[in-house]
Amino acid sequence: MTVVAAVVRTVGLTKDYGPVLALDALTLEIGPGITGLVGANGAGKSTFLKILLGLVEPTGGRAEVLGHDIAAEGGAIRARVGYLPEHDCLPPDVSASDFTVHLAMMSGLPRVAARERAAEVLRHVGLAEERYRPMGGYSTGMRQKAKLAQALAHDPQLVLLDEPTNGLDPAARDEMLGLVQRIGRDFGIAVIVTSHLLGELERVSDHVVVLDGGQLLRASRTDEFLDATGSLLVEVLGDDAQRRMLEALAAAGVSAAARGGMLSIDVTDGAGDVHDLIRDTAGDLGLGLVRIQADHRRIEDVFAEPAGGAR
Numbered sequence: 001m002t003v004v005a006a007v008v009r010t011v012g013l014t015k016d017y018g019p020v021l022a023l024d025a026l027t028l029e030i031g032p033g034i035t036g037l038v039g040a041n042g043a044g045k046s047t048f049l050k051i052l053l054g055l056v057e058p059t060g061g062r063a064e065v066l067g068h069d070i071a072a073e074g075g076a077i078r079a080r081v082g083y084l085p086e087h088d089c090l091p092p093d094v095s096a097s098d099f100t101v102h103l104a105m106m107s108g109l110p111r112v113a114a115r116e117r118a119a120e121v122l123r124h125v126g127l128a129e130e131r132y133r134p135m136g137g138y139s140t141g142m143r144q145k146a147k148l149a150q151a152l153a154h155d156p157q158l159v160l161l162d163e164p165t166n167g168l169d170p171a172a173r174d175e176m177l178g179l180v181q182r183i184g185r186d187f188g189i190a191v192i193v194t195s196h197l198l199g200e201l202e203r204v205s206d207h208v209v210v211l212d213g214g215q216l217l218r219a220s221r222t223d224e225f226l227d228a229t230g231s232l233l234v235e236v237l238g239d240d241a242q243r244r245m246l247e248a249l250a251a252a253g254v255s256a257a258a259r260g261g262m263l264s265i266d267v268t269d270g271a272g273d274v275h276d277l278i279r280d281t282a283g284d285l286g287l288g289l290v291r292i293q294a295d296h297r298r299i300e301d302v303f304a305e306p307a308g309g310a311r
């Protein structure tokens with residue numbers, strides 16, 4: 001059996017910025033693959049990534065990245081890890097090509113190899129055409145791609161992506177999530193990607209880690225996380241559709257509640273049976289069944305539950 005080493009391991013990792021406790025004794029292990037790091041604004045996600053890179057010093061605890069101790073081996077870590085920072089960091093007068101070549105050379109690649117590598121990563125992120133234009137004229141989506149390209153320039157084993165979908169419209173967001181998925185699945189690079197939206201990360205992550213107030217709220221495989229939701233969202237159309245559907249389901253012993261224009265239906269006792277029951281009930285009542293979908297948990301719902309894992 002292959003033993004898969006942890007990509008990141010922390011023990012009691014703590015960071016206070018004076019009175020603000022950004023990370024509160026965080027003990028955590030992150031494996032290979034794509035890990036979504038989720039939490040509300042201020043939960044400590046950016047601080048966590050910056051500590052792993054040696055950009056911020058912890059006030060307590062310890063951490064290892066790819067088996068290297070952050071306190072003693074920052075150089076070795078930065079040589080193997082790529083970073084997409086949350087905030088804008090691109091010089092406006094420089095092209096994505098020059099920027100990426102420059103960073104690849106700073107990481108130790110000779111000029112010719114750096115040029116080849118930059119062209120390759122810029123093509124991967126979809127900036128082949130525009131790569132010679134100054135980045136000041138780029139759209140937000142293009143800027144995020146340029147930030148992603150520089151994170152990949154030195155062929156890292158792990159990339160830390162801080163809110164890569166921030167400020168993107170839905171199409172650009174989908175494209176960025178597709179790129180994140182390719183980096184993890186096709187290139188075999190471990191990815192830790194943050195967002196304040198669980199919904200978008202569950203699509204691409206193998207694992208999800210939820211931080212709240214600098215503490216670990218939950219860490220599990222994404223499919224376990226989704227299973228734990230235990231409910232379906234159902235949309236029905238017709239006269240007084242929601243009330244009639246709720247009554248019929250209650251009579252069949254299934255608990256359900258109205259949520260916005262949808263019904264949230266408990267399926268903890270067997271999703272297959274409940275699917276059939278919903279379809280048949282809507283049919284019997286002469287209602288149009290528009291859709292049945294898994295009830296995707298929102299971050300607020302996770303925070304509303306007691307800490308300590310799945311229900």
Ligand SMILES: Nc1ncnc2c1ncn2[C@@H]1O[C@H](COP(=O)(O)OP(=O)(O)OP(=O)(O)O)[C@@H](O)[C@H]1O
Pocket residue numbers: 017020021022039040041042043044045046047048086
């Ligand atoms: N340099 C700093 N000085 C003082 N407080 C800070 C500093 N950086 C972060 N904080 C505080 O630490 C807490 C955690 O911030 P952090 O940026 O790590 O969270 P986050 O989950 O990444 O949120 P966001 O997405 O808003 O950046 C917040 O309360 C923040 O205000």
